[in-house]
Amino acid sequence: MLNLPFQPRYLLPPLFLMLFSTIFAAFDLNNLLEFNRNLVEQGEIWRVFTSQFVHANWAHLGLNCSGIFLIWLLHGEYTTPLRYTANICLLALWCGLGVYWFCPSIHIYTGLSALLHGVIIWGTVKDVTLGLKSGYLLFTGVWIKIAFEQFSGPNADIGKLINSTVAIDAHLIGAVGGTLLGIPLAIKYLKNSD
Structure with missing residues (x-):
């Protein structure tokens, strides 16, 4: 049987993230926030x-x-509300600045996908520090997906669905951000392993 993290401290942060994004969509705030x-x-x-x-x-x-739901299924129990909020805010800032500095061809950008790439990478590092071999597999899988996007370009079908070009460079920026956020976890893990 699955042991899902239904406790409010694990469930509420991702629900609030979805709620805020839904409210912004319902009130059509793109012109103000994109x-x-x-x-x-x-x-x-x-x-x-x-x-x-x-x-x-x-x-x-x-x-x-x-994506938020999938990450909650995989790594929901790893964060406190404060850690979740900190990770989301740091990655949001990192991804936005990364798009601004490193993607001059992107003039309009929206979406959580870059940030979510960072969140899942952070979770995979946490998996590894807990001794879960699946963390290595998922970490490698996400980076293979990123590399595939970089070489093959954005997915046209998803682009049609979202009526926008998939910002694959933003995904790369998010994954780098998640890796950087995971470094303190890895350092602590390596120190404790000695």
């Missing part, structure tokens, strides 16, 4: 952060909510 390079350069710097929580359309939101 990453828009021209507006960021004119001083609307909050967009670097808030762009992670708005979506191109309802299908885009649905895909990202599915």
